[in-house]
Amino acid sequence: MDLFEARRRELLRTQSPLAERMRPQSLEEFVGQDHLTGPRALLRRLIERDQLRSLILWGPPGSGKTTLARIIARTTRAHFVALSAVTAGVADLRREAAEARERLGMHGQRTIVFIDEIHRLNRAQQDAILPYVEDGSIILIGATTENPSFTVNAPLLSRARVIVLEPLSDDALRVIIQRALTDPDRGLGSLGLQLDPEAGDLLIRLANGDARFALNTLELAALGATGSMITTQDIREAAMRRAAVYDRAGDAHYDTISALHKSIRGSDPDAALYWLARMVENGDDPLYIARRLIRMASEDIGLADPAALLIAVGAYHAVQMVGLPEAALALAEVAVYLALAPKSNALYRAYTAAQQDVLEAPNDPVPLYLRNAPTRLMRELGYGRDYRYAHDEPDAIGIQEYLPPRLQGRRYYQPTDRGTEKHLAQRLAQILARRAQAQPRRDQEEER
Incomplete structure (x- = not known):
């Protein structure tokens, strides 16, 4: 390594974002996923014994996917290659896989290929590495925030174990924040700052399980602090907006509409309002929400209260006419009405039975x-x-x-x-x- 490369690395170490500088270097530093890296966890044993097999790391932003992959890179005796699905093409994937096969044949050394954001690989790219994963030439570690059931090809998915990382708990975030505040080399310890307890609680709430958001917000708040104490106002100004874990096209979207539907079916207007607000405030398409409310009116209420469908359709037209934020109350009105309406799925069951006869029985003249x-x-x-x-x-x-x-x-x-x-x-x-x-x-x- 020449002098310029050494200087570049030193500048990156000191001037990189706090979240990058505080990235754990070992399993002992890794916080918040005890079910995977705790002392008795299977994944930890496989990493420490260097017996890893292909993995898909699936979890929300800031939960530790890339960090875990880098720890594996430091722990394993295998050759480690890191690629980004955003920039890697089929040729890059095939080249790395061919070199891995040659490395295994000549030196007996395995190769781990880490692909960040693997959900961005198209079918052709995934197919390109499948033979090498299948014959063991490479050990694939993919990281994704998207449900791999929908974004990773079934043949590739069947040859890799899906490891689910959870959003970090409040306690885990507290440990990570405190470590960053006191570490004099990689963290903010040299600044001599303290974090007001209320500000710490606010930061944890805003981080929403995302360590990267928590650390980068903490760093910005520390740089803007006027005294030795980081206040709630410093955190609010640094955060601007809470960490978003809601993907309007992914699992969070479908999980939340499912929660809204089941809350209405269960006659709980308060839960219905909460899940509705989650969708609206996170930018979901209000017309999509209105269409689903129409479906709920037919599926779960039906003729027990025929007015439910009319009210749901009215809300759809209200959204078309006035849009958000005004139409949010129209959606709330129909959500509460549907939740409190008498329930019947008789119409749903009747149509399903008729549909089955149409599809399976002879269609007589x-x-x-x-x-x-x-x-x-x-x-x-x-x-x-x-x-x-x-x-x-x-x-x-x-x-x-x-x-x-x-x-x-x-x-x-x-x-x-x-x-x-x-x-x-x-x-x-x-x-x-x-x-x-x-x-x-x-x-x-x-x-x-």
Whole structure:
């Protein structure tokens, strides 16, 4: 290493962001993922024994994925190669994999290839390294914030173990922050600053489990502090906005809409408001939220309260007309209404059963008497013949069979006794009784 390279590294060490300078160098320094790196954890034993196999490290930003990969690089006797999915092409991946195969054959040394943001590799790039992972030429370690079930090819995923990193706990963040404050070489210890306890609590809340955000915010607050104490105001000014762990196109988006849906289904208006606010305030598409609320009105309330669908559709139009932030209250209104409305999934179950018959049972022709006959030929062929006009029947209840012959007798819709559906159940019972009374007459007519 020449003099210029040594100076470059020294400048990086002293002038890099605090989060980079304080990155743990060993498993002993690694904080917050005890289920993976604790004294008895399997992953730790594999790292220490240098018996690692291909891994996908999946976790939110600032949870330690890249740090863990670098610790592995320092611990293993294998050759370590770090690539970024943003800049690496197919040619780069194949070159590194070919060199790894040659290294293994000539020197018996394994190669670990670390790919940061592996979810950004396209199918061709993932396919390029698959043969080398499969035959053991390389040990792949991928890091991703995205659900690998959706972003990593199934063949590659089946050859790697997914390791889940959790957001860092408050206690873990507290240890990391205190270490940075007191470390005189890599941290802020030489500045002689203290962190007000309330400011520390605020920083932890804003960090939201993200160590990188916590450390970089702490560094900016320290540089801007006017005294020896870092205050809550210093933290607020440095943070500007809390760390975002919400990905509007990823797992957080789908997990949160699931929580909103289940809260409404469970008749909890407070939880519904909270999850709704999480989506709105994190920038989710309000029209998407409105569409999902319409679905909830049909799926979980249905005819127990027919007004629910109208109110949900009204909220959708309100969002179209006024947008956010004004339309947030319209979304809140429908969320609370849906949560408190009587619940019924009878309509959902009825449609699902009918759908199953359509997809799995033979689709018999429409019975002739149910077909329109706008032309002479169609009338001569029997279209519309023997059709009974329901309004000419007692109580305007049709007594014919309206399903195809093989499906006659099916009962898809079975209303509950909740809300408006209770009255619909009574009406349906009246209709079925009337048809049962007319059955002997229908049988006689069919015999004739």
